[in-house]
Amino acid sequence: MYLFPFVFIQVCGALERMDPTLEESARISGAGLFTITRKITIPLVLPSIMSGALLIMLYSMAHFGTVAVLGIEQGIYNIPTLIYEKIHQSGGSFDSIRTGTVLATVLVVTAALIIWAQQKVLSRGHYQIIGGKSFRPMELKLRGLRYPLLFFCLAYIGFTILLPTVVIFLVGGVSTYGLPLTWENLSLDNYKYILFEYEVTKDAIFNSVTLGLAAAVITMFAGVMISYVIVKMKVRGKGILEFLGMLPFSVPGSVIALGVILAWSGKFGINLYNTVWIILVAYIARYMAFSLKANSAALEQVHDSLMEASRSCGATMWQSLKDIVIPLVRPGMISAFFLIFLPALRELTVSIMLYAPTTRTIGVAIYTLNEDGETVMSTALAGIALIIIVCGQMLINHFTKKVSE
Template sequence: MSSRSDSRFGTSQLLFGLSVAILVIVVAVPMLLIFFNAFWVDGHFNVLDVVKILRQPETYKALGNSLVLSVGVTFTGTIVGTFFAWLVTRTDLPFKKTMKLLFLVPFMLPAFIGALAWKMLLSPRAGYINRFFIDVLGFDGPLFNIYSYAGIILVETMYLFPFVFIQVSGALERMDPTLEESARISGADLLTITRKITIPLVMPSILSGALLIMLYSMAHFGTVAVLGIETGIYNIPTLIYEKIHQSAGSFDSIRTATVLATVLVITAALILWLQNRILDKGRYQIIAGKSFRPTELKLRGLRVPLLMLCLVYIGFTIVLPTVTIFMVGGLKTYGLPFTIENLTLTNYRYILFEWDLTRDAIWNSISLGLTSALITMFAGVIIAYVIVKMKVRGKGLLEFLGMLPFSVPGSVIALGVILAWSGKYGINLYNTVWIILVAYIARYMAFSLKANSAALEQVHDSLVEAARASGATMWQALKGIVIPLVRPGMVAAFFLIFLPALRELTVSVLLYGPTTRTIGVAIYTLNEDGETVYSAALAGIALIIIVLGEVLIKRLVTGKNSA
C-alpha cells in the first residue's frame, strides 16, 4: 500500500512539476520580462522613464487613437449586436434560425481580410464603389474614405458585433419572462416592455459583450494596419509593430514597445475585471427555475422590411467582401473592370503551385497550426488533469498562468517571446519558425485547458480509484481510462487551436523572418508591397481553408454527439 502511495505521490509531483515547467517557460517568463524591461533600467526601478515615453507625441497619439477606435467600435458594435439579438429572439422575424447562424459567420472570418476587401471597395481613388460613383454617377469625390477613423470603426464593427450578439441572444433566450408577463397584464405594450423591462434585465450581458468588443478592438492589429497606417492612424499594436520592425530592435524601440505592451496588459486586466463584476451582479437577475416561452413581438408590416434589412446587412458584411476578395484575386491586373476577359485563374495557380513565397507561407501556417495544436493539446491535458483531478498546492497558479495569454493581446505575447528567446538568455530563436511555435503554444493554451478541463470534469474519480485498487499504476490508469474518455475534449482542443493558428496575424507579424512568413503575414506583406491581386488570391485560399476547417469541426462534433 505504501509503495502504491509513493508511486502515486511521485506521479502527481511529476505531472505537477511538468505543468509548472511548461507554463513558466512559455507564459510566465515572457510576461515577466515585459514588465521588467518596462520599469527596470540600468539596474534600477524607473517610473519616470515610463511617463516620459507615454508623453512622447507618437506614443500619446497611438494611445488616444486606441481609445477613440475602441470606444467607437464598442458603441456601434453594441447597438448592432443588441438590435439583431433582440430581433432573432423576441420577434416573429421570418427565418430566425437561419439569420442567427448567419450573424455568427463574421465571428469566424479574419477581420484583416475583411479590411483588405473594403480597402479594394472604398479606397478614395481606386476603390470599386468609389470609382463607380465618380465615373458613372458623376460624383466630385469618393462616396466614402475607408482610410479614416470612421472606416476602421465600420469594418471592426462588422466583425466584432457577434460578441454582443452571442451574449444578448443567450440572455434573452434564458430570461425568466415573469416580469414581462406581469407588465403585459397591467396593460403595457410590447415596445414599452422591451424598453423598460427586457433591455434593463439583459443589461449585464450587453455590457459584458461590449467590454469584450473593447478588449479585442484595443488589441486588433490587422484592421488598423491595413486601413490606418497609410494615413498615419496608429493604435498601440501597430505602433509596437513599427517600433520592432523599423528600428532594427534598438534598445529605445524595445523599451517603448514594452511600455505600450504594459498599457495593453493593464487595460485588458481592467476590462476583464469589470466584466466579471458585471456578470456577478447580473447573473441572478434573469434566470429562473421555470421555463416559459416569452410572447413574440408581432412585426406585422415590418416583417419583410426587417428581414430585408438583415439580408442587406449580411450581404454587406459577408457576401460583398468575400466576393470582392475572390474577384480581385482573379483579375489580370488590379483596377481592371470585372469582365470575363479580365478574369483568370492564373493568380490562384501561381500562388498555390509556383510562387515560393506563398507556398512557404501556406506550408508554414499548416505545419505551425498542426504542431502547435498537437503540443498544446497534450500539454493542456496534463495541466488540466493537475488542475481538475489532483489535490496539490499551487494548482490555482497553474490555472491563472494557463488562462493569462487568452486575456492579453497577441502583440504582448509576441513581444514577451522576443525578449525571452532572442539570445539574451542563451537561447536564440529569433527569425526562426520555433519562436512562432512557442508564441502559438502560449497564445492558445487557454483553449486547450478549457476543452480538456470540461472533458475531465465528466470523468468520475471512482474510475481511476478502481483501476488503482485493482493494481494498475497511475500511468496505466491514465493511459487506459482517462485518455480514452477525454479524447473528444482533446479533439475539440486540437481544432480550437488549429483553425485560429491558420489565420493568425497579430503574433506572427512581429515574429516572422525571411523564410517564416505565415498565411496571414504573407497576405499582409503582399498588400503592403502593392501586390494586390496576389494578396487577394491568397486571402481567398485562406478563406476556403478556414471554411472547410469549420465544416469539418461541425461534422466531427455532430458525429460525436449523435454517437
C-alpha cells in the same frame, strides 16, 4: 464588425444550454417577450455576453493589422501601431524600445482593469442554468418582427461578409489591377500561379493548418482544466491565474513574439528559434484567453450539485470531469476551438516576427506579396485562404454534429 462572432458563438452556446422552463414559467405568468428577454434570458447569458465583449475589447486594443494597413497613412494609430512606428522609425533604438515598453504597460494595466470590472459585474448574480434534467431550447414565434429581423440579418451578412468576399475574388482574378472589371480583364491565371507555381503557398498552407489545429486542441483542453480551477475550485490566487491567462492576449502580438524570442532562443537551455515550435508556443500563449473565457462562461452555468452528486456516488474527480463536466461544457469547448483555429489560420502579427524561410504561414505569405507590390497576387492568395477557412469550418461543423449525435 467582423469581431461579432466572439459574442455570437458564445451566446448561441449559452442559449442552447439554457433551461426553457425558466422562460415558459414566465410566459405562463403573463410576461411578454420583451419582459422575458430583459429579466430572464439576458441575465442568464450575461457571462457569455461579457466574455465575448471582453474578448472583443482586448482584441481591438491589441490589434495591429487592420489599423496598420488602413490607418497609419492617414495618421490614425492605436497603441500597437504606435509602438511599431516608434521602433521602426528609429531603427530599434533604446529610447524607442523604452517608449514601446511604456505603451505596452498601458495595455496591460487597461486589460487588468477590464478583467476586474467584469468579475465585479458577474459576482453580483448567479448564472447556473444547467441542472440534471434534459431539455431542448424553446423556439420563439417572432410574429411581426419576423421580416424586419430577417431583413436586418440579410443586410448585415450582405454588407459585412458577402460584398467584401466577392471583391476579394474579383480583384484576385483581374489581369491588370486598376483597369475596369470586364470579362477581358478577368482570368484564373493568378490563382493558377498561386496554387501551382508559387513555391511558398504549399508550405504556408500546411504550416498554418498544422499550427492552427495544434494550438486549438492544446488550448481547448488546457483551457477547460484551468477554467475549472478558476470557476469551481476554492483556491487562493485563482484570480491571478485568470489574469495571467488573459494577459498575453491583451498586449500586442509583437510584444508576445519578442518575449517568446527572448525566452526560447537558447538562453535558458532550449532553443526553438527559427523552428515551427516557437510559433506554436506563441500561438498557445496568444489564444489561451479565448479558451479560458469560452470555457469559463460554460462552467458558470453548470450547477455544483451535479459534481457533488457524482462525488457522493464514489466517482473520482477525473471521472466526474470526464463523464459530467466535459460533456456539459462541450459547446464551450467547441466555441473555443473555433475562436482559436480560425484566427490562427490567418494570424500575422506574431508570425511575421517569428517565421523562418521554411515556416511561413498564410498571413506572412499574403503580407510579403502585398509588401512587394503584388496586390493582385496577394488578393488571390487571400481568396484561397478564405476557401480553406470556410472548408475547415464546414468540416468541423460536420464532425461536431456527428459527435453530438
